[in-house]
Amino acid sequence: MLLIPCPWCGPRDETEFSYGGEAHIARPKDPHALSDEEWADYLFMRKNPRGRHLEQWVHAHGCRRWFNVERDTVSYRINSVYKMGERPPRGRK
Numbered sequence: 813m814l815l816i817p818c819p820w821c822g823p824r825d826e827t828e829f830s831y832g833g834e835a836h837i838a839r840p841k842d843p844h845a846l847s848d849e850e851w852a853d854y855l856f857m858r859k860n861p862r863g864r865h866l867e868q869w870v871h872a873h874g875c876r877r878w879f880n881v882e883r884d885t886v887s888y889r890i891n892s893v894y895k896m897g898e899r900p901p902r903g904r905k
């Protein structure tokens with residue numbers, strides 16, 4: 813079981829959280845200008861990497877705030893958490 817460090821509440825059991833998918837997926841500035849393929853890419857295509865992954869989580873049964881988690885998908889180790897609007901650690905997306 814994961815122990816997830818909420819930036820506001822501190823470490824809590826993963827059962828208090830809900831996963832929100834990959835972080836830093838930006839909504840297109842002009843959605844009407846996108847082709848069907850580009851729109852499908854925005855909606856459905858995600859990186860699904862082996863290793864470092866930037867994810868969104870919400871503390872659903874706590875403070876109910878969203879934040880980002882840098883997690884290793886192989887070891888499940890959480891390397892860092894950071895608030896929405898902040899840059900990911902090491903400046904990478």
Ligand SMILES: [Zn+2]
Binds near residue numbers: 818819821822874
């Ligand atoms: Zn919290």
